[in-house]
Amino acid sequence: MSFQSPWWLLLLPLCLLPFWLKSRQGQWYSWVAILPQDKVSRLMEQGLKALVSALLLCVLLALAHPQGPEKVVQRIGKGAQTVMVIDRSVSMDHPLRVTSPRAVRRRLNPPLRGA
Numbered sequence: 001m002s003f004q005s006p007w008w009l010l011l012l013p014l015c016l017l018p019f020w021l022k023s024r025q026g027q028w029y030s031w032v033a034i035l036p037q038d039k040v041s042r043l044m045e046q047g048l049k050a051l052v053s054a055l056l057l058c059v060l061l062a063l064a065h066p067q068g069p070e071k072v073v074q075r076i077g078k079g080a081q082t083v084m085v086i087d088r089s090v091s092m093d094h095p096l097r098v099t100s101p102r103a104v105r106r107r108l109n110p111p112l113r114g115a
Contacts (some may be wrong), residue, residue, distance in 0.1 A: 004065035019047040
């Protein structure tokens with residue numbers, strides 16, 4: 001595996017930044033020892049830090065543009081082939097008018113005036 005922009009990998013130690021920073025949870029109280037221990041909050045805090053670290057890791061790896069080895073695969077299809085054609089012209093913005101065959105004939109062969 002190779003990377004198109006490998007210098008982004010130099011920032012990988014930043015993924016540990018959420019674990020290095022201290023949370024601000026206990027700063028609202030003058031004496032933190034009076035607060036009860038809360039295991040659920042501590043687990044949620046660690047889980048959130050792990051999620052942020054994983055997000056930073058994914059972003060940095062995506063910015064590095066990983067590429068696998070190039071290989072050519074020839075595929076031969078048998079049976080029906082499907083082709084999709086998308087018309088983006090202005091005429092496609094107008095709704096389809098369904099008319100009778102007689103109205104179509106009149107539009108294609110207008111009556112001669114004055115004859």
